[in-house]
Amino acid sequence: MPGGTKLPQWSLSSIYPSFDSPEYREDKRLLGERIGAFTELLNEPIPAEPAGAASRTLSLIRAWEIAGDTAENLAAYAEAVYTADTRDGRALAEINAIEAIGLPLGKASAIFLNRLTERGELLRGLVETDADLRPYAFFIGESLKRAAFQMEPELEDLANDLARSGGDAWTRLHGVISSTVQVPWDPATGEVKTVIALRDLAFSPDRAVRERAYRAELEAWKSVELPLAAALNGVKGTTITLDNRRGWRGTGPTSASAAVTALKKSCFQSRLEEGTLRALIAAMEDSLPLFRRYLKAKAAHIGLSACAFYDLFAPIGAKAGTYGWEKGADFIVKRFSVFDPEMGAFARRVFDESRIDAEGREGKVGGAYCIGFPLAGESRILCNFEGSFDSVSTVAHELGHAWHHELLKDLSRSRLRYPMTLAETASIFAETIVLEGALAEAEGADGAAERLDLIEGSLKDSCQVIVDILSRYYFERELFARRERAELSPVELNAIMIEAQQKTYGDGLDPRFLHPYMWAVKSHYYSPDLVFYNYPYAFGLLFSLGLYARYQREGPGFAADYRDLLRLTGQASAEEVARSAGFNIADEEFWQEGIAIIGKRVEEFEGFKPSIT
Numbered sequence: 001m002p003g004g005t006k007l008p009q010w011s012l013s014s015i016y017p018s019f020d021s022p023e024y025r026e027d028k029r030l031l032g033e034r035i036g037a038f039t040e041l042l043n044e045p046i047p048a049e050p051a052g053a054a055s056r057t058l059s060l061i062r063a064w065e066i067a068g069d070t071a072e073n074l075a076a077y078a079e080a081v082y083t084a085d086t087r088d089g090r091a092l093a094e095i096n097a098i099e100a101i102g103l104p105l106g107k108a109s110a111i112f113l114n115r116l117t118e119r120g121e122l123l124r125g126l127v128e129t130d131a132d133l134r135p136y137a138f139f140i141g142e143s144l145k146r147a148a149f150q151m152e153p154e155l156e157d158l159a160n161d162l163a164r165s166g167g168d169a170w171t172r173l174h175g176v177i178s179s180t181v182q183v184p185w186d187p188a189t190g191e192v193k194t195v196i197a198l199r200d201l202a203f204s205p206d207r208a209v210r211e212r213a214y215r216a217e218l219e220a221w222k223s224v225e226l227p228l229a230a231a232l233n234g235v236k237g238t239t240i241t242l243d244n245r246r247g248w249r250g251t252g253p254t255s256a257s258a259a260v261t262a263l264k265k266s267c268f269q270s271r272l273e274e275g276t277l278r279a280l281i282a283a284m285e286d287s288l289p290l291f292r293r294y295l296k297a298k299a300a301h302i303g304l305s306a307c308a309f310y311d312l313f314a315p316i317g318a319k320a321g322t323y324g325w326e327k328g329a330d331f332i333v334k335r336f337s338v339f340d341p342e343m344g345a346f347a348r349r350v351f352d353e354s355r356i357d358a359e360g361r362e363g364k365v366g367g368a369y370c371i372g373f374p375l376a377g378e379s380r381i382l383c384n385f386e387g388s389f390d391s392v393s394t395v396a397h398e399l400g401h402a403w404h405h406e407l408l409k410d411l412s413r414s415r416l417r418y419p420m421t422l423a424e425t426a427s428i429f430a431e432t433i434v435l436e437g438a439l440a441e442a443e444g445a446d447g448a449a450e451r452l453d454l455i456e457g458s459l460k461d462s463c464q465v466i467v468d469i470l471s472r473y474y475f476e477r478e479l480f481a482r483r484e485r486a487e488l489s490p491v492e493l494n495a496i497m498i499e500a501q502q503k504t505y506g507d508g509l510d511p512r513f514l515h516p517y518m519w520a521v522k523s524h525y526y527s528p529d530l531v532f533y534n535y536p537y538a539f540g541l542l543f544s545l546g547l548y549a550r551y552q553r554e555g556p557g558f559a560a561d562y563r564d565l566l567r568l569t570g571q572a573s574a575e576e577v578a579r580s581a582g583f584n585i586a587d588e589e590f591w592q593e594g595i596a597i598i599g600k601r602v603e604e605f606e607g608f609k610p611s612i613t
Contacts, residue, residue: 006359007325007358007359007360007385008325008354008356008357008358008359009084009354009357009358009359010080010084010354010355010356010357010380010381010382011353011354011355012077012080012081012380014376014378015073015076015077015080015373015376015378015380016077019078019081019090019091019094024074024077027070027073027074027375028074028097028098028101030070031067031070031071031074031098031101031102032101034063034066034067034070035067035071035101035102035104035105035108036104037063037067038060038063038064038067038105038108038112039104039108039111041056041059041060041063042060042108042111042112042115044056045115045118045119046060046115046116046118046119046123048119048122050122050126050130053119053122053123053126054126054130054132054133057116057119057123057126057133057136057140058132058133058136060112060115061136061139061412061414062412064108064109064112064413064414065412065413065414067105067108068105068413069374069375069413070375071098071101071102071105072372072373072374073373073374073375073376074098075095075098075099075102076371076372076373077373078091078094078095078098079095079371080371080380080382081094082095083175083364083365083369083382084357084364084382085363085364086175086176086179086180086363086364086365087180087363088363092172095172096164099163099164099168100164103157103160103161103164104157106156106157106159106160107153107154107156107157107160108153109156110150110151110152110153110156110157111153112143113143113144113146113147113150114147114153116140116143116144116147117144117147120144123140123144124140124141124144127140127141135415136414136415138415138571138572139414139415139571142271145268146268148247149246149247149248149265149268150246150247151245151246155245159242159245163238163528166234166238166528167234167235167238167239167528167529168528170230170231170232170234170235170238170526170528171231171235171526171527171528173227173231174228174231174232174520174523174526175365175523175526177224177227177228177231178195178228178365178366178520178521178523179194179196179363179364179365179366180194180362180363181194181195181220181221181223181224182194182195182220183198183216183219183220183223185216193213193216194362195217195220195221195366195521196360196364196365196366196384197360198213198214198216198217198220199213199217199366199521200360200384200386201213202214202310202312202313202314203313203314203315203386203388203390204314205314205315207302207310207311207314210310210311210313210314211308211310213310214308214309214310214513214515217517218515218516218517221517221520221521222490222517224520225490225517225520226490228490228520229488229489229490229493231526232479232488232493232519232520232525232526233483233487233488235525235526235527235528236479236480236483236525237483237487238528239262239480239528239529239531240258240261240262240480240483240484242528243258243261243262243265244261248261248262248264248265249261257480257481257484258480258481258483258484259477259478259480259481259484261480262476262480262531262532263277263477263531263532265531266531266532269419269420269530269531270419270420270421270536270539270574271419271421271422271572271573271574272419272421272539272573272574272575273573273575273586275586276574276575276585276586277535279585279586279587279588279590279591280535280538280539280542280585280591281470281473281535282588282591283542283588283591283592283594283595284466284469284470284538284591285470286592286595287466287595287598288467288470288504288506290595290598290599290602291459291462291463291466291467291508291602292505292506292507292508293602293606294459294463294508294602294605294606295307295463295505295508295509296507296508297602297605297606297610298311298314298316298456298459298605299311300610301316301456301608301610302314302316303610306507306508306509306510307508307509307510308509308510308512308513309501309509309510309513309514309515310513312460312463312464312509313390313460315453316452316453316456322387322388323387323388323389323391323392324387325358325385328385328387328391328392328395329347329351329395331392331434331437331438332347332392332395332396332399332434333347333348333351334437335396335433335434335436335437335438336396336399336430336433336434338433338437339433339551339556339559340556340559340562340563342559342563343403343559346402346403346406347399347403350381350399350402355378355379355380355381355402356380356381356382356383356395356398357380357381357382357383358383358384358385358395359384359385360384360385360386364382364384365382365523366384367383367384367523368381368382368383368384368394368395368397368398369381369382369398370382370398370399370401370402370405370427372405374409374413377409379401379402379405379406381395381398381399381401381402382398383395383398389438389453389454389457390457390461392434393431393434393435393457393461396430396431396433396434397427397428397430397431398427399430400426400427400428400429400430400431401423401426401427403426403430403566404418404423404426404427404566404569407563407566407567408566408567408569408570411567411570415570415571416570417570418569418570419536419569419574420530420533420536421536421539421540421543421574422540422569422574422577423536423540423569424536424537424539424540424541425539425540425543425544425547425569426540426566426569427540428465428537428540428541428544429540429544429547429548429562431461431544432544432545432548433548435454435457435458436548438450438454439451439454439455442454448608452605452608455601455604455605455608456605458601459598459601459602459605462541462598462601465537465538465540465541466538466541466595466598467504467505467508468504468518469534469535469537469538470504470538471497471500471501471503471504471505471518472500472518472522472524472534473532473534473535474499474500474503474504475496475497475500475518475519476525476531476532476534477532478496478499478500479493479496479519479525480531482496493516493519494516494517494519495516496519497514497515497516497517497518497519498514498516501514501515501518502514539574541594542591542594542595543578543583543585543594545593545594545597545598546581546583546590546593546594547562547565547581549593549597550581550582561581564580565577565580565581568580578590
């Protein structure tokens with residue numbers, strides 16, 4: 001680790017001291033009790049008269065909230081322990097145990113939606129007139145819409161039960177394999193590397209090392225392609241079957257394909273109109289020539305005629321500083337504080353209170369995430385810090401999620417659950433704060449080399465979020481279309497991924513060296529419940545650029561407006577949240593404005609004289 005500082009592991013003791021602690025055992029007991037209390041309330045329909053309807057609906061919402069919070073708190077703890085070490089058999093057993101205890105909540109939630117639907121017309125009126133019910137207007141309205149896309153409660157109960165040994169089991173299989181697969185690296189010493197370690201070498205300044213790691217990574221994925229293909233087929237097959245059963249597809253001559261159905265559900269989950277998604281995708285497609293210019297300029301900087309896939313993360317010239325853990329933490333706190341002192345103070349607490357697990361180690365999953373614990377009102381961050389500015393940016397990204405959680409923790413469950421699109425806005429906005437702060441400190445001739453590295457790093461990330469995300473979007477769309485007809489072999493999956501990358505990267509990358517196994521790399525594909533978990537990142541990037549541009553115009557006073565916007569994210573559609581900031585995201589021109597900001601960075605990057613590394 002740069003600077004010799006030992007990287008931190010998180011402490012989960014304020015959540016639960018251990019699986020055997022009285023606190024954990026008591027909440028496991030309470031989970032069953034609280035689900036039972038919620039279920040009992042559902043035995044009778046909501047009264048038809050207004051006062052009784054309002055009172056019973058509030059009681060149902062609150063019972064659903066406490067049961068859901070308890071289930072999420074327990075599950076998040078078990079998941080955090082497990083992802084920090086996927087070899088921990090006790091953690092896996094607890095995940096299964098919590099799922100088993102929580103099974104009746106799935107059926108009860110389906111009955112809950114039906115109860116609301118029985119009094120739908122009455123409740124739509126009451127949320128306008130009843131002061132106690134008014135704060136839940138959005139939740140009730142969305143629940144009434146959701147009720148149209150569920151099976152009978154008994155079937156929802158069966159689906160939840162089968163998920164444990166079906167779709168969710170495929171998800172866990174991917175997690176175990178992807179976190180532990182490894183290949184020989186140094187025959188002389190017997191050294192082996194995991195794919196996580198190999199992917200880290202994509203940042204090496206030595207092209208020979210990058211290429212060797214890339215080839216070894218492909219070899220590693222090939223060695224496990226059959227079980228991973230089975231997992232992906234299992235997950236998507238589960239999704240297609242349940243989407244059809246729940247009515248997302250429609251019926252008769254107007255029934256949609258599996259791909260269209262999955263996108264429809266994804267938009268609902270993202271609280272996004274389908275027209276808004278089309279506008280976003282159109283802007284991303286229009287930006288492809290811009291990113292190909294960037295990739296060609298990058299190739300010139302590193303003395304190539306064209307970049308290979310393993311050059312996407314190659315450093316350019318002088319690095320933007322090497323960051324020890326403490327230096328990186330201090331920089332994040334400083335830049336957050338410039339934007340909003342409250343945000344900076346919060347980040348300081350997260351660092352000081354051991355809420356981040358940053359150490360890379362065998363058995364720990366790759367990537368990074370932020371996970372919330374609703375009963376504790378806290379969150380934790382997992383990452384694999386390696387001392388670059390990219391790693392600092394990743395920590396800032398996850399702290400953006402944590403700050404979002406912090407601002408909402410006083411709201412009840414039904415008012416704080418936000419979609420992926422708006423979640424990624426909060427995280428990428430935090431990244432933007434840190435990047436812009438670093439650029440501000442890299443002015444003048446002395447900072448030219450560092451500025452070059454920062455600009456290129458920003459474009460590298462934007463390229464991933466726009467170009468690579470678009471390729472993954474194309475891949476998933478085609479995957480759904482084909483999986484509807486039959487299971488796909490690894491050869492077919494590789495071919496679809498290569499085609500998607502050729503369509504997006506175009507002549508910006510050497511077509512001989514793409515990444516056919518990106519379908520194995522990205523865990524987002526392996527969730528039966530969340531589909532198209534890719535475009536929300538592009539949404540977050542471009543929306544956050546619009547927010548940051550507003551901050552630059554308005555100055556420090558915008559921080560309070562930003563906090564208000566984040567607090568709204570659990571209680572409004574993406575379009576309504578955007579309107580609160582003065583944006584019309586259904587118009588492609590809005591997204592083009594964000595692309596234009598990236599375009600200026602491409603122009604600046606092209607203006608730097610190549611310095612071959």
